[in-house]
Amino acid sequence: MQQHTDIIDKAAMALSGGLMLLGIVGLGIVEVLAGQPYGAAPLTNDAGEIIATPMVDPTIRTGLVLAGLVVLLVYGLYRLATPVEEADAATGHETMAD
Template sequence: MTDIIDKAAMALSGGLMLLGIVGLGIVEILAGPPYGAAPVTNDAGEIVATPMVDPTLRTGLVLAGLVVLGLYAAYKLATPVEEADTAKGAETMAD
């Protein structure tokens, strides 16, 4: 059960954040200028082009991913720590 929640938390949080940052970032590039998340302005400061994807949505997705991680952390704090299983440990070389 815990293993499923671990994987679900990692997949959902990572998925939300990567969707906001990378996924919709690709959409933004493919949609043409502006390629970033800020509107294009002319010399007079007037907005001449706005991002296709609202930055509020993209930042919201990233924040949602962080909230999932926060909820996961709260869950881990609320559930008892599993007994140490010495058989699970393994000495691991870095390289």
């Protein structure tokens, strides 16, 4: 069985992969370079005052990853809805080697 990737396949893979990489790796590197705190919650002192917050809001990172997953879901539904093309008989046959 041959796999054919068309422009929609490549676009969906690139968009979903790019969104997830940006949300996980790209913004993770930004957080590391920005310094402490690394967690999603702001740091507070004993009095409850916020003394440090993350550089990038965690909801933005989560939104990017979820957007990538939604693109994959829509792409999967598209692949389920489109009919499978039959392989060409002339190009899909096997031959015996000499």
